Amino acid sequence: MTEPLEKQLIDSFATAWGEAVPGVLGCTSTLSLISQREVMGDDVKPALNETHPFSVVFGAKCFGDLGGVVLCLFKKEDNDKVEQVVPNAAGNAIGALLSATFAATATRLQSVAPAPTTFGDATRVNLPASEPIARLARGVGEWIWVNTFAMTISEGVSTEMMVLYAPQGSLEALVSANASAATAAMGAAAEPAGLGAYLPPAKNRAGAVSEEPSRNIERLLDVELEVVVRFGLTQIPLRELVRIGVGSMIELNRQVDEPVELLVNNRPLARGSVVVVDGYYGVCITEIGQLEERRLSLTKP
Numbered sequence: 001m002t003e004p005l006e007k008q009l010i011d012s013f014a015t016a017w018g019e020a021v022p023g024v025l026g027c028t029s030t031l032s033l034i035s036q037r038e039v040m041g042d043d044v045k046p047a048l049n050e051t052h053p054f055s056v057v058f059g060a061k062c063f064g065d066l067g068g069v070v071l072c073l074f075k076k077e078d079n080d081k082v083e084q085v086v087p088n089a090a091g092n093a094i095g096a097l098l099s100a101t102f103a104a105t106a107t108r109l110q111s112v113a114p115a116p117t118t119f120g121d122a123t124r125v126n127l128p129a130s131e132p133i134a135r136l137a138r139g140v141g142e143w144i145w146v147n148t149f150a151m152t153i154s155e156g157v158s159t160e161m162m163v164l165y166a167p168q169g170s171l172e173a174l175v176s177a178n179a180s181a182a183t184a185a186m187g188a189a190a191e192p193a194g195l196g197a198y199l200p201p202a203k204n205r206a207g208a209v210s211e212e213p214s215r216n217i218e219r220l221l222d223v224e225l226e227v228v229v230r231f232g233l234t235q236i237p238l239r240e241l242v243r244i245g246v247g248s249m250i251e252l253n254r255q256v257d258e259p260v261e262l263l264v265n266n267r268p269l270a271r272g273s274v275v276v277v278d279g280y281y282g283v284c285i286t287e288i289g290q291l292e293e294r295r296l297s298l299t300k301p
Contacts, residue, residue: 006165008112009066009105010036010147013163016104017097024097027154031161034148047146048133054162055132057125058098059139059171064117066109069139069169071125072098073162098122125174141168172226229274229283230261259286 003011014031021029039047054073062068074094102119109117127135145165152158232252244250254260259271262283272283 005066005112006038006145006167007036009070009109009117009165010145010163012105012108012112013070013101014149016108017101019104020097020100021153024100025093025153029151029153031149031151034150034160036145036147038143038145040143044140044142044144045133045137047144048136048140050146050148051136051162051164052133055127056094057127057136058095058122059125059174060098060102060122061120061171062117062165063119066117066165066167068141068165068167069171070102070119071136071140071164071166071169072122073164075159095122095124120171123171123175125171135174136164139169139171139174140164140166141170143168175224175226225264228263228266230263 010033014033017031018029021027037047051073053075055076056074057071058074059069059071062070099122102122106116106118125139143166147163147165149161149163150158151161232254234250234252236250259273260283261268262270262272262285269288270285271287272285275282275284
């Protein structure tokens, strides 16, 4: 009997890890599966409680038959040990290693997946110390595969690593949550609207123009915002919704040749046409809102 594709993903990842380590770290490493289980619904949050000791998190988006996101969790002390044990390890050794591992995993899955499976770049996810489990739950959704591995690197690191595969997960949800926290932390320094550069220059008591708004916007330039491309909308009765399955067709309220909408913070910012660049979908901007409309889309929830 053929194993589920999700399980083959994890098996391929473990093998690919061992193949990628010598080229990235110049040493050997192994991953040995300790436990694996599939959890759904109300069992997700209790399962995520097991991730508490693992505070270093990297995630990568999945494309193809295996959608969703893969999260790799490490212990903070182990991340530091890698740089001590391996002489040529760079500051982002784990991130570089994961990117190479995901590339090798995609190659291995070509022989078992009906359609090509690819992965995005490995991205560091910063979990807050106050509520890390709640943040993870926000990004993985209601269905995850929980995998715990025994991990060895060279002769100096012997520990555990967790790999979560969330078919319904969203890396954007985790990253945008980080951005929201960063924006809130800067609220005391920024203008009340959060983007002072869009407001008229303020004057001090002497009548001179203050440069404070420009400094405020500079603090926000690295904050990441969630950008969504909307192809169209529709409304259907609940009786039809519950009948939707693989192969079902849903008609949207948009013609094929109409431009798609670009949403930021769930507000329209621009419109454009869909293009394909190096095998990836993209949007070529053809229309963009006025400055005031853009300001509102960024500052209002």
